[in-house]
Amino acid sequence: MGLMSQPPPPELTKQLEALGGHLVWRIGKDELSDNVIVRLGFASATPRFAHLPRLRSAGDAELGEALAAGRLVIEWVD
Numbered sequence: 001m002g003l004m005s006q007p008p009p010p011e012l013t014k015q016l017e018a019l020g021g022h023l024v025w026r027i028g029k030d031e032l033s034d035n036v037i038v039r040l041g042f043a044s045a046t047p048r049f050a051h052l053p054r055l056r057s058a059g060d061a062e063l064g065e066a067l068a069a070g071r072l073v074i075e076w077v078d
Helices: 010-020 043-049 060-069
Strands: 023-030 036-042 072-077
Touching: 023 043, 036 043, 036 060, 043 072, 060 072
Parallel strands: 036 072
Antiparallel strands: 023 036
């Protein structure tokens, strides 16, 4: 069940893979709510992740449930 019915063009796939090598992310549940948080940033922002509130572990099922319920929050870390 993907968002796209066709695969992306090869050039876009290549560019996304190159960008992915420069990103870090953390996924987990917010300690104060049932939201699942996806924190995303460039590798240079890695030290700043440590200063953000802790996230509890979240499995694939919890991620799917949060997405379906509109409780998925994406945070960009500078």
